[in-house]
Amino acid sequence: MRITRNIAAAGALTALAVGATTALSTTASAAPNVTPRTVCGSAYKTVNSVPVGSLGTVYLTYNSSNGKNCVATIRANPGTVKNMSAYIYVPDTDEWAGDFGNYTSYAGPAYVYGRGYCVSWGGNIDNVYVSVENSNCAARTERRVTEVR
Template identity: 70%
Template sequence: MRFIRSALAATALAALSVGTTTALAAPASAAANTTPQKVCGSGYKTVNSAPVGSLGSVYLTYNSANGKNCVATIRNNPGTAVAMSAWIYVSDTDQGDEDYGQYTSYAGPTYVYGKGHCVDWGGNISNVYVQVSGSNCGTLKEHRVTFTR
Protein backbone atom coordinates (compact mmCIF):
# COMPACT_ATOMS: atom_id res chain seq x y z
CA MET A 1 0.00 0.00 0.00
CA ARG A 2 1.39 3.37 -0.96
CA PHE A 3 1.51 5.76 1.96
CA ILE A 4 -0.02 9.16 1.53
CA ARG A 5 0.39 11.78 4.21
CA SER A 6 -3.16 12.64 5.12
CA ALA A 7 -5.50 13.59 7.91
CA LEU A 8 -5.97 11.28 10.84
CA ALA A 9 -9.53 10.64 9.71
CA ALA A 10 -8.26 8.93 6.56
CA THR A 11 -5.92 6.79 8.65
CA ALA A 12 -8.77 5.86 10.96
CA LEU A 13 -11.02 4.96 8.04
CA ALA A 14 -8.29 2.77 6.55
CA ALA A 15 -7.77 1.07 9.90
CA LEU A 16 -11.46 0.34 10.20
CA SER A 17 -11.82 -0.98 6.66
CA VAL A 18 -8.70 -3.14 6.82
CA GLY A 19 -9.62 -4.27 10.33
CA THR A 20 -12.89 -5.71 9.10
CA THR A 21 -11.16 -7.65 6.34
CA THR A 22 -8.55 -9.07 8.70
CA ALA A 23 -10.92 -10.12 11.46
CA LEU A 24 -10.02 -13.75 10.79
CA ALA A 25 -6.26 -13.13 10.94
CA ALA A 26 -4.33 -14.93 13.65
CA PRO A 27 -4.03 -12.65 16.68
CA ALA A 28 -0.71 -11.87 18.32
CA SER A 29 -0.30 -13.94 21.45
CA ALA A 30 -1.11 -12.27 24.74
CA ALA A 31 2.24 -11.86 26.41
CA ALA A 32 2.55 -10.46 29.89
CA ASN A 33 5.07 -7.64 30.19
CA THR A 34 5.48 -7.16 26.45
CA THR A 35 7.94 -4.36 25.66
CA PRO A 36 8.77 -2.47 22.47
CA GLN A 37 12.16 -4.24 22.47
CA LYS A 38 10.47 -7.67 22.60
CA VAL A 39 8.27 -6.67 19.66
CA CYS A 40 10.87 -4.79 17.55
CA GLY A 41 14.10 -6.55 18.53
CA SER A 42 16.91 -6.21 21.04
CA GLY A 43 18.82 -3.53 19.09
CA TYR A 44 15.92 -1.07 19.25
CA LYS A 45 15.76 1.68 21.88
CA THR A 46 12.56 3.59 22.68
CA VAL A 47 12.92 7.19 21.47
CA ASN A 48 9.30 8.36 21.74
CA SER A 49 5.89 7.15 22.83
CA ALA A 50 2.28 8.26 22.93
CA PRO A 51 -0.55 7.02 25.13
CA VAL A 52 -3.56 5.46 23.44
CA GLY A 53 -6.06 6.75 25.97
CA SER A 54 -5.94 4.43 28.96
CA LEU A 55 -5.72 1.32 26.76
CA GLY A 56 -1.97 1.23 26.09
CA SER A 57 0.76 3.08 24.21
CA VAL A 58 2.33 3.40 20.78
CA TYR A 59 6.15 3.26 20.87
CA LEU A 60 8.67 4.63 18.36
CA THR A 61 12.01 2.85 18.60
CA TYR A 62 15.30 3.29 16.75
CA ASN A 63 18.22 0.99 15.98
CA SER A 64 21.41 3.03 15.47
CA ALA A 65 23.22 0.02 13.98
CA ASN A 66 20.92 -0.21 10.94
CA GLY A 67 19.26 3.25 10.91
CA LYS A 68 15.75 1.77 11.13
CA ASN A 69 12.79 2.91 13.19
CA CYS A 70 10.17 0.49 14.48
CA VAL A 71 6.67 1.14 15.81
CA ALA A 72 4.68 -1.13 18.11
CA THR A 73 1.30 -0.55 19.76
CA ILE A 74 1.03 -2.39 23.07
CA ARG A 75 -2.06 -2.88 25.22
CA ASN A 76 -1.90 -2.33 28.98
CA ASN A 77 -4.16 -5.33 29.58
CA PRO A 78 -3.97 -8.13 27.00
CA GLY A 79 -7.20 -10.00 26.46
CA THR A 80 -9.83 -10.61 23.83
CA ALA A 81 -8.71 -9.63 20.34
CA VAL A 82 -9.61 -6.05 19.38
CA ALA A 83 -8.85 -3.85 16.37
CA MET A 84 -5.28 -2.56 16.65
CA SER A 85 -2.72 -0.94 14.40
CA ALA A 86 0.86 0.30 14.26
CA TRP A 87 2.24 2.31 11.35
CA ILE A 88 5.23 4.45 10.36
CA TYR A 89 5.92 6.67 7.37
CA VAL A 90 8.81 8.84 6.12
CA SER A 91 7.30 11.47 3.82
CA ASP A 92 10.47 12.64 2.09
CA THR A 93 11.36 9.08 1.01
CA ASP A 94 7.74 7.91 0.56
CA GLN A 95 8.53 4.76 2.55
CA GLY A 96 6.34 3.22 5.21
CA ASP A 97 5.05 0.11 6.87
CA GLU A 98 1.81 -0.77 8.64
CA ASP A 99 0.12 -3.53 10.60
CA TYR A 100 -3.66 -3.55 11.05
CA GLY A 101 -5.66 -6.42 12.51
CA GLN A 102 -7.40 -8.01 15.47
CA TYR A 103 -4.85 -8.59 18.23
CA THR A 104 -4.84 -9.65 21.87
CA SER A 105 -1.64 -7.90 23.04
CA TYR A 106 0.18 -5.80 20.44
CA ALA A 107 0.26 -4.61 16.83
CA GLY A 108 3.51 -4.42 14.90
CA PRO A 109 6.35 -4.45 14.46
CA THR A 110 6.49 -1.99 11.57
CA TYR A 111 9.86 -0.87 10.20
CA VAL A 112 11.24 1.91 8.00
CA TYR A 113 14.70 3.35 7.38
CA GLY A 114 14.64 6.67 9.20
CA LYS A 115 18.20 7.85 9.82
CA GLY A 116 18.31 11.61 9.23
CA HIS A 117 14.56 11.83 8.48
CA CYS A 118 11.46 13.04 10.26
CA VAL A 119 8.94 10.27 10.81
CA ASP A 120 5.16 10.14 11.09
CA TRP A 121 3.86 7.28 13.20
CA GLY A 122 0.91 6.09 15.20
CA GLY A 123 -1.58 3.38 15.92
CA ASN A 124 -4.84 2.49 17.53
CA ILE A 125 -6.38 0.23 20.11
CA SER A 126 -10.07 -0.39 19.68
CA ASN A 127 -11.65 3.01 18.95
CA VAL A 128 -8.80 5.26 20.18
CA TYR A 129 -6.39 6.53 17.50
CA VAL A 130 -3.05 8.35 17.82
CA GLN A 131 -1.04 10.07 15.08
CA VAL A 132 2.32 11.79 15.60
CA SER A 133 3.62 13.85 12.66
CA GLY A 134 7.05 15.39 12.10
CA SER A 135 8.60 13.43 14.93
CA ASN A 136 12.19 12.99 16.01
CA CYS A 137 13.78 15.37 13.55
CA GLY A 138 15.82 17.83 15.56
CA THR A 139 14.47 21.32 16.13
CA LEU A 140 11.12 20.85 14.42
CA LYS A 141 8.18 20.46 16.77
CA GLU A 142 6.10 17.33 16.32
CA HIS A 143 2.31 17.42 16.07
CA ARG A 144 0.17 14.91 18.03
CA VAL A 145 -3.48 14.05 17.51
CA THR A 146 -5.56 11.61 19.53
CA PHE A 147 -9.22 10.93 18.95
CA THR A 148 -11.92 8.41 19.79
CA ARG A 149 -14.26 7.13 17.17
Protein backbone atom coordinates (compact mmCIF):
# COMPACT_ATOMS: atom_id res chain seq x y z
CA MET A 1 0.00 0.00 0.00
CA ARG A 2 2.79 2.43 0.92
CA ILE A 3 4.70 1.77 -2.34
CA THR A 4 1.54 2.35 -4.39
CA ARG A 5 0.93 5.67 -2.61
CA ASN A 6 4.56 6.77 -3.21
CA ILE A 7 4.34 5.85 -6.91
CA ALA A 8 1.04 7.70 -7.25
CA ALA A 9 2.49 10.75 -5.50
CA ALA A 10 5.58 10.68 -7.73
CA GLY A 11 3.37 10.46 -10.83
CA ALA A 12 1.25 13.38 -9.64
CA LEU A 13 4.34 15.50 -8.95
CA THR A 14 5.77 14.67 -12.38
CA ALA A 15 2.50 15.69 -14.07
CA LEU A 16 2.40 18.88 -12.02
CA ALA A 17 6.01 19.71 -12.91
CA VAL A 18 5.42 19.12 -16.63
CA GLY A 19 2.25 21.21 -16.55
CA ALA A 20 3.94 24.03 -14.63
CA THR A 21 6.93 24.00 -16.97
CA THR A 22 4.66 24.22 -19.99
CA ALA A 23 2.59 27.00 -18.45
CA LEU A 24 5.63 29.00 -17.34
CA SER A 25 7.44 28.67 -20.66
CA THR A 26 4.36 29.84 -22.52
CA THR A 27 3.88 32.79 -20.16
CA ALA A 28 7.55 33.82 -20.20
CA SER A 29 7.82 33.87 -23.98
CA ALA A 30 4.53 35.71 -24.38
CA ALA A 31 5.19 38.34 -21.67
CA PRO A 32 5.40 41.93 -22.94
CA ASN A 33 8.45 44.07 -22.16
CA VAL A 34 8.26 45.39 -18.63
CA THR A 35 9.25 49.03 -18.10
CA PRO A 36 9.21 51.32 -15.05
CA ARG A 37 6.15 53.07 -16.50
CA THR A 38 4.22 49.80 -16.90
CA VAL A 39 5.04 48.85 -13.30
CA CYS A 40 4.57 52.25 -11.58
CA GLY A 41 2.08 53.93 -13.91
CA SER A 42 2.14 56.07 -17.03
CA ALA A 43 2.44 59.34 -15.07
CA TYR A 44 5.73 58.23 -13.48
CA LYS A 45 8.99 59.32 -15.12
CA THR A 46 12.33 57.62 -14.43
CA VAL A 47 14.58 59.98 -12.46
CA ASN A 48 17.33 57.56 -11.39
CA SER A 49 18.41 53.94 -11.76
CA VAL A 50 21.06 51.54 -10.54
CA PRO A 51 22.13 48.25 -12.16
CA VAL A 52 21.77 45.02 -10.20
CA GLY A 53 24.94 43.52 -11.63
CA SER A 54 24.02 42.07 -15.02
CA LEU A 55 20.70 40.71 -13.70
CA GLY A 56 18.56 43.83 -14.12
CA THR A 57 17.98 47.36 -12.83
CA VAL A 58 16.26 49.13 -9.95
CA TYR A 59 14.41 52.24 -11.15
CA LEU A 60 13.38 55.29 -9.13
CA THR A 61 10.48 57.14 -10.74
CA TYR A 62 8.57 60.29 -9.83
CA ASN A 63 5.07 61.60 -10.48
CA SER A 64 5.15 65.42 -10.40
CA SER A 65 1.37 65.72 -10.18
CA ASN A 66 1.04 63.84 -6.87
CA GLY A 67 4.60 64.15 -5.47
CA LYS A 68 5.08 60.40 -5.14
CA ASN A 69 8.14 58.32 -5.92
CA CYS A 70 7.91 54.73 -7.06
CA VAL A 71 10.57 52.03 -7.13
CA ALA A 72 10.62 48.88 -9.28
CA THR A 73 13.28 46.21 -9.78
CA ILE A 74 13.12 44.80 -13.32
CA ARG A 75 15.03 41.76 -14.51
CA ALA A 76 17.06 41.90 -17.73
CA ASN A 77 15.97 38.36 -18.64
CA PRO A 78 12.62 37.29 -17.17
CA GLY A 79 12.15 33.59 -16.66
CA THR A 80 12.37 31.28 -13.69
CA VAL A 81 11.32 32.55 -10.28
CA LYS A 82 14.02 34.44 -8.38
CA ASN A 83 14.14 36.18 -5.01
CA MET A 84 13.64 39.90 -5.70
CA SER A 85 12.87 43.13 -3.90
CA ALA A 86 12.26 46.84 -4.38
CA TYR A 87 12.12 49.34 -1.51
CA ILE A 88 12.08 53.07 -0.87
CA TYR A 89 12.52 55.09 2.33
CA VAL A 90 12.16 58.80 3.17
CA PRO A 91 14.35 59.45 6.24
CA ASP A 92 12.81 62.86 7.05
CA THR A 93 9.27 61.45 7.31
CA ASP A 94 10.18 57.86 8.27
CA GLU A 95 7.87 56.63 5.50
CA TRP A 96 8.85 53.50 3.60
CA ALA A 97 7.38 50.96 1.23
CA GLY A 98 8.67 47.75 -0.24
CA ASP A 99 7.90 44.61 -2.16
CA PHE A 100 9.79 41.42 -1.37
CA GLY A 101 9.17 37.95 -2.82
CA ASN A 102 9.84 35.45 -5.56
CA TYR A 103 9.09 36.80 -9.03
CA THR A 104 9.67 35.98 -12.70
CA SER A 105 10.19 39.51 -14.08
CA TYR A 106 9.88 42.38 -11.58
CA ALA A 107 9.39 43.43 -7.94
CA GLY A 108 7.33 46.47 -7.07
CA PRO A 109 5.79 48.91 -7.34
CA ALA A 110 6.57 50.54 -3.99
CA TYR A 111 5.31 54.11 -3.50
CA VAL A 112 6.08 56.92 -1.00
CA TYR A 113 5.42 60.65 -0.91
CA GLY A 114 8.78 62.22 -1.73
CA ARG A 115 8.26 65.80 -2.92
CA GLY A 116 11.01 67.96 -1.43
CA TYR A 117 12.74 65.07 0.37
CA CYS A 118 15.85 62.97 -0.13
CA VAL A 119 15.03 59.30 -0.61
CA SER A 120 16.91 56.07 -0.04
CA TRP A 121 15.99 53.13 -2.26
CA GLY A 122 17.20 49.87 -3.73
CA GLY A 123 16.46 46.22 -4.27
CA ASN A 124 17.85 42.85 -5.14
CA ILE A 125 17.76 40.05 -7.67
CA ASP A 126 18.99 36.71 -6.33
CA ASN A 127 22.11 37.39 -4.27
CA VAL A 128 22.96 40.83 -5.73
CA TYR A 129 21.75 43.74 -3.57
CA VAL A 130 21.93 47.43 -4.41
CA SER A 131 21.12 50.51 -2.35
CA VAL A 132 21.18 54.23 -3.00
CA GLU A 133 21.12 56.59 -0.02
CA ASN A 134 20.42 60.35 0.01
CA SER A 135 19.20 60.28 -3.55
CA ASN A 136 17.68 63.01 -5.67
CA CYS A 137 18.33 65.96 -3.43
CA ALA A 138 20.85 68.75 -3.77
CA ALA A 139 21.65 68.98 -0.07
CA ARG A 140 23.43 65.64 0.32
CA THR A 141 25.83 63.47 -1.62
CA GLU A 142 24.31 60.29 -3.02
CA ARG A 143 25.88 57.02 -1.84
CA ARG A 144 25.55 53.81 -3.93
CA VAL A 145 26.37 50.33 -2.67
CA THR A 146 26.32 46.97 -4.47
CA GLU A 147 26.75 43.75 -2.47
CA VAL A 148 26.91 40.12 -3.50
CA ARG A 149 25.79 37.91 -0.61
